[in-house]
Amino acid sequence: MIVSILIYGLVNSVILILTALGFSLTLGLSRVANFAHGGIYVSSGLVAWLLLRRVGLPYPLALLLTVLISGLLGALIYRLILIRVRGIELSEVIATFAVGVAILEFFRWLGFVTYEFNLPSFIPGRVDIAGVLIDYQRLFIIGVGLVLALLLWFFSHHTKIGLALRGIAQDEYTALTLGIESDWAATLSVALGSSLTAVAAVTILPLGIISINTGYDVLLIALAVAVVGGLESTVGLVVAGIVLGYAMVITSNFVGPQWMMVVYLVAIVLVLAIRPSGILGQFKELEERV
Amino acid sequence: MSASSILTVSNLTKRFGGVYAVSDLSFDLNPGEALGIIGPNGSGKTTLVNLITGFVKPERGGRVFFRDRNIIGLMPYDIANLGIARSFQMVRPFTHLPAYKNLVVSLFSPKVRKFKGGKYGDRDEMAIDLLEEVGFERDSFVPYKAAGSLPHGYLKRLELARCLALEPDLLILDELFSGMSMSEIASILPLLEKIQAEGTTLIMVEHRLRELFRIVDRVIVLNFGAKIADGAPDEVMEQDEVKRAYMGIEVEPDA
Amino acid sequence: MAATYRKERLDRGIKARSDDIFALASYRDLAYLLLPRLLLIGGLLLVPLLEGVLGLYWLNVILIACTIALLALSWDLLASVGLISLGHSLFFGVGSYIAGALNYSLGWSPLLTLPVAMVAGALICTLLIYPILRLRGIYFALITLALPLLFMRVIEATKILGGTEGLSSLSPLPGQPLVLYIVLAAVLVCFFGYRRLIDSDYGLVLRAINDNDRSVMASGINIYHYKAQAVFIAALPATFAGAFLTHHYRIVGMPAFSLEYSILPLTSVIVGGQGSFAGALLGALLLVPVSESLRAFGTLRVVLYSVMLVIFTVGLPEGIFPYIRRKYHQFERPVPVEEGS
Numbered sequence: 001m002i003v004s005i006l007i008y009g010l011v012n013s014v015i016l017i018l019t020a021l022g023f024s025l026t027l028g029l030s031r032v033a034n035f036a037h038g039g040i041y042v043s044s045g046l047v048a049w050l051l052l053r054r055v056g057l058p059y060p061l062a063l064l065l066t067v068l069i070s071g072l073l074g075a076l077i078y079r080l081i082l083i084r085v086r087g088i089e090l091s092e093v094i095a096t097f098a099v100g101v102a103i104l105e106f107f108r109w110l111g112f113v114t115y116e117f118n119l120p121s122f123i124p125g126r127v128d129i130a131g132v133l134i135d136y137q138r139l140f141i142i143g144v145g146l147v148l149a150l151l152l153w154f155f156s157h158h159t160k161i162g163l164a165l166r167g168i169a170q171d172e173y174t175a176l177t178l179g180i181e182s183d184w185a186a187t188l189s190v191a192l193g194s195s196l197t198a199v200a201a202v203t204i205l206p207l208g209i210i211s212i213n214t215g216y217d218v219l220l221i222a223l224a225v226a227v228v229g230g231l232e233s234t235v236g237l238v239v240a241g242i243v244l245g246y247a248m249v250i251t252s253n254f255v256g257p258q259w260m261m262v263v264y265l266v267a268i269v270l271v272l273a274i275r276p277s278g279i280l281g282q283f284k285e286l287e288e289r290v
Numbered sequence: 291m292s293a294s295s296i297l298t299v300s301n302l303t304k305r306f307g308g309v310y311a312v313s314d315l316s317f318d319l320n321p322g323e324a325l326g327i328i329g330p331n332g333s334g335k336t337t338l339v340n341l342i343t344g345f346v347k348p349e350r351g352g353r354v355f356f357r358d359r360n361i362i363g364l365m366p367y368d369i370a371n372l373g374i375a376r377s378f379q380m381v382r383p384f385t386h387l388p389a390y391k392n393l394v395v396s397l398f399s400p401k402v403r404k405f406k407g408g409k410y411g412d413r414d415e416m417a418i419d420l421l422e423e424v425g426f427e428r429d430s431f432v433p434y435k436a437a438g439s440l441p442h443g444y445l446k447r448l449e450l451a452r453c454l455a456l457e458p459d460l461l462i463l464d465e466l467f468s469g470m471s472m473s474e475i476a477s478i479l480p481l482l483e484k485i486q487a488e489g490t491t492l493i494m495v496e497h498r499l500r501e502l503f504r505i506v507d508r509v510i511v512l513n514f515g516a517k518i519a520d521g522a523p524d525e526v527m528e529q530d531e532v533k534r535a536y537m538g539i540e541v542e543p544d545a
Numbered sequence: 546m547a548a549t550y551r552k553e554r555l556d557r558g559i560k561a562r563s564d565d566i567f568a569l570a571s572y573r574d575l576a577y578l579l580l581p582r583l584l585l586i587g588g589l590l591l592v593p594l595l596e597g598v599l600g601l602y603w604l605n606v607i608l609i610a611c612t613i614a615l616l617a618l619s620w621d622l623l624a625s626v627g628l629i630s631l632g633h634s635l636f637f638g639v640g641s642y643i644a645g646a647l648n649y650s651l652g653w654s655p656l657l658t659l660p661v662a663m664v665a666g667a668l669i670c671t672l673l674i675y676p677i678l679r680l681r682g683i684y685f686a687l688i689t690l691a692l693p694l695l696f697m698r699v700i701e702a703t704k705i706l707g708g709t710e711g712l713s714s715l716s717p718l719p720g721q722p723l724v725l726y727i728v729l730a731a732v733l734v735c736f737f738g739y740r741r742l743i744d745s746d747y748g749l750v751l752r753a754i755n756d757n758d759r760s761v762m763a764s765g766i767n768i769y770h771y772k773a774q775a776v777f778i779a780a781l782p783a784t785f786a787g788a789f790l791t792h793h794y795r796i797v798g799m800p801a802f803s804l805e806y807s808i809l810p811l812t813s814v815i816v817g818g819q820g821s822f823a824g825a826l827l828g829a830l831l832l833v834p835v836s837e838s839l840r841a842f843g844t845l846r847v848v849l850y851s852v853m854l855v856i857f858t859v860g861l862p863e864g865i866f867p868y869i870r871r872k873y874h875q876f877e878r879p880v881p882v883e884e885g886s
Binding site for chain 3: 343345365366367368370371375376378382384387391394395396398399400401402413452453455456
Binding site: 262 | 629631676677679680681682683684686687688690691692694695698699701702804808811815842843844845847848851852854855858859860862
């Protein structure tokens with residue numbers, strides 16, 4: 001039982017981290033809160049499905065194309081919409097939220113709502129670890145999560161582009177004087193965030209069916225993880241993912257599975273009420289914010 | 291902390307990331323004094339004002355005593371109601387509303403309501419009274435003009451009126467003179483003198499030193515968040531460190 | 546050489562005279578000011594009598610439009626204080642459930658449940674939101690997004706208040722046209738009341754908080770108390786709308802917290818124009834009947850709302866009403882461009 005909780009908790013934690021990664025990256029790199037996150041997540045899954053089942057591409061190619069297409073979608077969202085309301089935080093939120101809703105409900109209207117919409121696992125089958133049966137897909141999730149987290153950390157701290165993007169997030173004017181174009185940087189970071197979200201989606205969705213409502217949950221999960229961990233802190237993201245992931249699994253086991261989804265919503269409310277800058281928040285200004 | 295000081299700042303420090311905006315600052319202020327706070331750009335003057343008035347929280351260990359009461363941790367509105375009023379550098383009134391309407395908001399403070407009490411009904415009347423105090427001619431159109439059409443000097447007086455509504459014991463003015471012409475400053479100086487004569491303690495953060503020195507008899511110089519001088523204006527301006535802070539590197543005279 | 550022209554905009558004479566009113570110069574001035582308001586009140590009050598022309602179905606649609614208008618007006622008031630709500634269904638759902646529960650368990654009639662649900666619901670929502678008011682606006686938006694979903698999930702999990710099936714067979718409201726008059730009265734009271742409020746000195750404090758909250762704080766005013774009051778005042782029509790529809794449909798369930806009651810008012814205000822309350826009203830009265838006539842499209846309508854929301858947020862953030870108002874108050878004429886100037 002304990003081992004089962006430990007392992008499934010870890011899987012769940014990584015799922016949460018992966019889900020929130022794209023959103024958090026965009027937020028941290030260019031201060032853009034992309035509330036279309038959920039829409040991008042689900043649409044990635046459906047695009048992958050279409051490429052696989054309707055166009056007939058081999059699975060790996062379909063996945064690769066999906067990631068690229070999602071990146072493109074992100075860039076388009078920025079170029080067509082966000083760029084016009086840049087700086088007006090609340091318009092950004094409303095506009096991207098509406099885009100997300102439009103995408104999700106559009107797919108719902110087209111009829112992508114039955115059981116046939118699912119993605120196959122990368123490697124089918126399961127393996128026994130310390131007495132607990134666990135799918136290869138779930139192991140894959142852990143692997144992908146780790147690799148991505150490391151890549152991301154490396155990218156934002158050690159590559160020129162990553163540093164440039166963070167520079168802009170911190171001080172746009174100075175970055176501009178150094179020749180870093182703010183709009184190009186923002187486009188890039190939204191595109192990157194979307195691609196990451198696509199990676200998360202295609203890795204996680206094989207666990208079940210692609211359900212439209214997941215889109216709304218995904219947005220809230222990303223927000224929950226970001227808020228609990230502290231906006232714009234990658235370590236905070238990981239810590240929050242682990243905390244929430246285990247909390248959800250433990251709740252599911254001891255209280256009841258239908259309570260699992262309540263956990264992250266309660267987390268948002270509690271954290272905002274008690275410690276708004278999050279566990280590892282760097283911007284204590286939120287609490288001090290007068 | 292002397293028993294008779296109205297304001298005692300003690301070991302005030304504020305860090306933003308790696309930068310010390312204010313660094314271990316301490317000073318006393320006696321009732322009725324007029325203190326000037328000066329220093330080059332970025333020396334922490336406005337941060338100091340924000341720290342005193344509660345808009346920013348200091349690092350641990352810093353204290354600000356207002357009449358023997360530690361006000362660190364209080365919200366800005368509570369501090370304002372205790373008797374400390376501050377002005378803002380950028381005045382942003384409702385441009386399309388008449389000047390006196392802009393003051394109405396400040397009449398909602400609990401302190402104002404308590405003391406001006408009684409016929410609290412007519413806020414408009416009270417606002418016109420306040421404007422008169424700061425030099426808006428009562429029987430002219432000026433109080434009724436749209437705030438957006440007022441010249442800059444009048445906007446600053448409006449901001450001053452907003453502070454005076456609170457009937458403060460300590461008035462902190464953040465770069466009141468900025469953007470004002472020499473004649474506008476000349477015409478506002480008697481008002482400041484009157485405020486001081488009535489017993490209000492004054493702190494003025496300024497860049498316009500010559501005008502400032504006509505009002506204040508004591509000056510504190512900040513540089514990189516630390517106090518580098520404290521005394522009478524002419525003495526302080528002679529100090530080497532002050533000169534260096536304002537001028538930068540000392541220039542050796544040609545031999 | 547042909548002269549080139551440019552368009553010049555001038556206030557109509559009447560408008561120029563009637564701004565900053567201290568006295569009206571003539572009946573014409575009076576009529577100019579009163580006409581839009583009379584048209585609105587008269588027009589709305591006439592509608593229920595047109596049952597023969599419009600049919601019961603469309604009267605019902607207008608009823609729904611009015612409840613959405615209440616939500617939109619509520620949203621607009623919150624926006625005037627700087628609080629953007631992405632989940633207005635929170636207020637709607639709380640009002641719905643309180644009325645439903647009181648009626649179901651205690652048998653109270655709508656005469657009681659409506660006012661109680663309105664006030665109690667507003668109180669509860671204000672208390673829930675109060676801790677968040679200290680944070681940046683985006684966090685308020687977040688909480689309003691999370692709370693309705695949270696309530697839905699909790700109801701689903703605990704099966705309280707009827708669980709997924711909800712509470713049904715609740716007491717009905719009187720039939721048309723009386724019921725339509727009730728909600729129309731609510732809309733008119735709310736509309737004119739809010740406009741009065743925002744134009745008053747108290748409203749000025751609220752607008753100042755939105756515009757420059759540091760200055761307001763430095764004047765000794767606890768902005769969080771005022772924000773909380775604004776939330777309460779804004780919640781009232783929204784909780785009322787929820788309670789009203791609960792009795793109108795005679796059922797309350799999880800859909801009371803659904804996205805639809807958040808997106809519709811939001812879209813109404815953005816399309817109509819935020820800040821004037823008239824825009825919110827206009828938006829709701831336009832969108833709901835239009836969406837009703839597109840009923841054949843099913844869920845595609847939500848897609849259309851969202852797309853409209855994006856287009857208006859990005860392209861026409863002011864909304865439709867300011868355009869109409871400008872046309873009423875100003876006229877344009879071509880004016881020759883002087884050469885050599």
